[in-house]
Amino acid sequence: MLKRLWLCTAWALVQVLSVTPAQAQQGFSFVALGDLxxxxxxxxxGPYRTLIDRINTLNSDFSIHVGDFKSGSTLCSDEEFAHQLAHFQRFKGAVVYTPGDNEWTDCHRANNGPYDPLERLAALRQRFYTPGRSLGQQPLALQNQSDVMPAHGRYVENQRWMHQGTLFATLHMVGSNNNFETRDPVAVQEFFQRDAANVAWIEATFEQAHQRQASALVLVFQADVFETRSAWEDFPPWSGFRKSMANTLLPLARRWGKPVLVVHGDSHQFKIDQPFQLDKKPLTNVTRLIVPGASDVRAVKVTVQGAAFSFEMVTPAP
Incomplete structure (x- = not known):
């Protein structure tokens, strides 16, 4: 069952009205899901596999899993990783996956094993990423930061690809404040290194959007970046998203001016809104999609037409 929802920025609507009839027919769709x-x-x-089977009937161009392929209270075992890799290979088309905190950051918890988070992160990179291609039965060709930026050679999970004029990129930004855990020096060191890689990837992605004259940009990560907001600031000094979001992504989005869709999970409640501000002014060209998840076993089909986005809920067949 699909339930259709619409959201276009004013700029996106202008873009749709200005394209030729031939261009207007070149729309495409992808499916976003996560926290499942x-x-x-x-x-x-069982319900997750039923959802994947439903997605396989939609003929979308590809799917994106925004992370958290397990809950925060289940084992981070090799067996669990193998099961989830098999789930990704159940997708008949391509599926791009970006990590969540439940797969590695939170694996130190007793009910998760416990495991060493950095060892689990290394296992994720080794098992779930092949440079140059996505997961799924019909992999998508893509770029990995590890290949195009030697200074950030470990970040194979940061991926990028162009599809019918829209540029897509994943960013390894996770919940639990992005692993910015000041009580753990090892976690802090990991955070600062990955944060620098994310900033470089964001900057390079906007530059590529300029160079390739993309009509829209889709940025995908796991975290709800507002989890540490204060009454005065969206990204206070203790936020693990201050540099990547407040100082990099949002200023570049305003400068670029064209539609940007930010897709994430973490909150488990489906939402489409425009919550981002810069200098106390709303960024009307940046739209956010939060995918459902956890007990809400649904996905979202996103249709891109010109530079406008429309949304449909994807529900498993009964």
Whole structure:
């Protein structure tokens, strides 16, 4: 079952009205999902597989999983990783995956193993990423930051690809304040290195959008970046997203001016809005999609027409 929702910025609407009839027919769609499956295999895997089977009937160009392929209270085991890799290979088309905090940052918890988070991160990179291509039965060709930026050679999970005039990029930004855990020097060191890689990837992605004259930009990550907002600032000094979002992504989005769609999970509640501000002024060209997840086993089909986005809920067949 699909439930259609619409959201276009004023700029996006102008773009749609100004394209030729031939260009207007060149729309495409992708499916966004995340924070799935949550729970024990006997309860969570069946509904998740049914959702994937439903996605396989939609003929979308590709799917994007925004991270958290397990809940925060289940094991971070090799067996769990193998099950989730098999789930990604259940997609008949391509699926691009960006990590969530439940897969590595939070694996130190007793009910997760416990495991060493950095060891789990290394395992994710080794098992779920092949430079130059996505997951799924029909992989998508893409770029990895590890290949195009030697200074950030470990970040194979930061990916980028162009599709019918729209530029897509994943960013390794996760919940739990992006692993900016000041009580743990190892976590802090990991955060600063990854944060620098994300900033470089954001800057390079906007530069590529300029060079390739992209009509729109889609940026995908796991974290709800407002989790540490204060009454005075969206990204206070203790936020793990201050440099990547407040100092980099949002200023570049305003300067670029064309539509930007930010897709993330973490909050588990479906939402489409325009919550971002810069210098106390709303950024009307930046739209946010939060995918459902956890107990809400649904996905979102996003249709891109020119430079406008429309949205449909994807529900597993009964």
């Amino acid at each position: 499956p949550y729970g024990s295999p006997d309860k969570a895997y």
